[in-house]
Amino acid sequence: MQEKARVLDKDALNRSLMRIAHEILEKNKGTKDLCLIGIRNRGAHLAQRLRDCIEKIDQVKVPVGILDITLYRDDLTLIAAGPVVHKTEIDFDISDKNVVLVDDVLYTGRTVRAALDALIDFGRPKSIQLAVVVDRGHRELPIRADYAGKNIPTAQNESVEVRLEETDGKDEVVIVEKG
Amino acid sequence: MTWTRKDLLGIEELSREEIELILSTAESFKEVSTREIKKVPALRGKTVVNLFYEPSTRTRVSFEVAAKRLSADVIHIATETSSVRKGETLIDTGRNIEALKADIIVVRHNCSGAAAMLARHVNLSVVNAGDGWHEHPTQALLDIFTLKEKFGRITGLQVSIVGDIAHSRVARSNIWGLTKLGAKVMVCAPEILIPPGIEEMGASVTHDIDEALRHADCVNVLRMQFERDTEAAFPQQLEYFKQFGITQDRIRKAKKNILVMHPGPINRGIEISSEVADGHNSVILEQVTNGIAVRMSVLFLVAQANDQLEKHEDTH
Numbered sequence: 161m162q163e164k165a166r167v168l169d170k171d172a173l174n175r176s177l178m179r180i181a182h183e184i185l186e187k188n189k190g191t192k193d194l195c196l197i198g199i200r201n202r203g204a205h206l207a208q209r210l211r212d213c214i215e216k217i218d219q220v221k222v223p224v225g226i227l228d229i230t231l232y233r234d235d236l237t238l239i240a241a242g243p244v245v246h247k248t249e250i251d252f253d254i255s256d257k258n259v260v261l262v263d264d265v266l267y268t269g270r271t272v273r274a275a276l277d278a279l280i281d282f283g284r285p286k287s288i289q290l291a292v293v294v295d296r297g298h299r300e301l302p303i304r305a306d307y308a309g310k311n312i313p314t315a316q317n318e319s320v321e322v323r324l325e326e327t328d329g330k331d332e333v334v335i336v337e338k339g
Numbered sequence: 340m341t342w343t344r345k346d347l348l349g350i351e352e353l354s355r356e357e358i359e360l361i362l363s364t365a366e367s368f369k370e371v372s373t374r375e376i377k378k379v380p381a382l383r384g385k386t387v388v389n390l391f392y393e394p395s396t397r398t399r400v401s402f403e404v405a406a407k408r409l410s411a412d413v414i415h416i417a418t419e420t421s422s423v424r425k426g427e428t429l430i431d432t433g434r435n436i437e438a439l440k441a442d443i444i445v446v447r448h449n450c451s452g453a454a455a456m457l458a459r460h461v462n463l464s465v466v467n468a469g470d471g472w473h474e475h476p477t478q479a480l481l482d483i484f485t486l487k488e489k490f491g492r493i494t495g496l497q498v499s500i501v502g503d504i505a506h507s508r509v510a511r512s513n514i515w516g517l518t519k520l521g522a523k524v525m526v527c528a529p530e531i532l533i534p535p536g537i538e539e540m541g542a543s544v545t546h547d548i549d550e551a552l553r554h555a556d557c558v559n560v561l562r563m564q565f566e567r568d569t570e571a572a573f574p575q576q577l578e579y580f581k582q583f584g585i586t587q588d589r590i591r592k593a594k595k596n597i598l599v600m601h602p603g604p605i606n607r608g609i610e611i612s613s614e615v616a617d618g619h620n621s622v623i624l625e626q627v628t629n630g631i632a633v634r635m636s637v638l639f640l641v642a643q644a645n646d647q648l649e650k651h652e653d654t655h
Contacts, residue, residue: 230381231371231379231639232380244364245364245367248367248370277380281374281379282376
């Protein structure tokens with residue numbers, strides 16, 4: 161693993177999140193029936209941050225939930241080590257809500273597919289939208305992001321890491337090359 | 340920590356970390372049962388066979404519910420109505436189940452070591468749902484899960500197990516698990532129901548129920564198993580209740596927040612009074628709820644490990 165380029169630093173990441181928050185409010189015409197659900201692990205922290213951004217703009221705290229998709233993956237046996245199952249924490253009803261699903265990187269689309277299946281088991285939202293910090297291409301499923309912090313064309317042998325203070329000690333987005 | 344065992348046969352062979360992994364995975368699974376749609380697709384396409392050589396309702400139903408909440412298909416074989424009556428051996432039955440392309444056998448058998456023997460002869464996963472007087476790992480895991488949920492820890496807790504220790508796989512599995520996690524275990528029963536060598540497992544022994552309750556954070560009350568051949572050696576049932584029965588009077592003298600557990604089914608008025616079984620110290624029904632989460636965790640982990648194992652063999 162070799163770090164190739166730093167595409168976003170702390171300030172740029174925060175500006176991206178603030179812009180996404182504005183776009184979410186614009187598209188949904190405010191915070192009515194709006195909720196955010198982050199995909200574990202980093203998506204959960206990003207959803208919290210987006211909530212804070214939305215609160216700064218509209219002075220409303222929208223509900224935030226956390227989704228663990230381990231049990232919905234289609235590639236469990238492809239993962240080398242045993243996957244760790246964490247809790248899903250959605251303590252509000254998502255039926256008839258506009259749900260914004262939040263994740264760090266959109267790549268093949270399989271994580272989002274699993275998240276959609278999981279969400280539908282919790283209720284029938286009015287709509288589900290997708291917000292990601294980075295869209296790196298290489299989709300294997302017909303899935304797209306409604307809000308993207310940055311589109312970064314990448315090669316298959318590269319990977320994009322969104323690092324957050326909560327999980328990694330600092331905020332940045334980097335491209336790394338797999339050795 | 341990664342789970343690598345294709346089977347769960349007992350608590351004795353597990354490390355502290357393995358036990359903790361089962362418990363933390365179970366915590367996540369507990370939430371699934373609170374959803375409106377109580378089902379996740381984690382074991383979709385897998386087949387779980389319940390193979391029970393002894394009558395059981397709660398363990399069988401608990402495993403069945405657990406498997407179904409993971410989207411597995413479940414088949415139940417009660418040996419009283421199967422080819423076992425025609426003399427088929429356990430291993431032959433196991434191989435036939437394997438030929439059906441099932442993925443997990445949940446087995447209960449009256450012989451100690453039956454689950455382990457079966458596991459050696461089949462490639463599918465085997466989960467021990469109780470073998471003779473040996474072990475009943477998922478019962479101990481759900482007891483420990485409940486204890487941890489209530490106290491937030493296991494280390495330093497004092498747990499007393501009261502009842503027929505000699506013939507109890509629940510007691511053995513609990514002693515292994517609790518001592519590995521740093522709890523102190525005391526067993527309490529009439530002399531004749533204490534098996535030799537129990538102290539080597541790490542438990543202290545008393546014949547005095549008041550002593551067993553005095554410092555206990557939890558008392559696990561075992562069912563008096565009158566259907567097994569203990570009657571001859573056993574004092575009268577009433578006499579037992581008088582000397583060892585868990586009554587409100589005895590609970591009143593114990594720690595205020597003592598937990599009362601029982602693996603069920605309870606014999607009211609024999610090992611426990613109705614007042615205690617239904618009282619606010621009792622977590623007997625919570626144990627049943629937690630049993631599902633723990634068994635989901637176990638089924639999920641062994642299925643994952645076996646998939647990994649097969650994948651590994653395919654590439655070699």
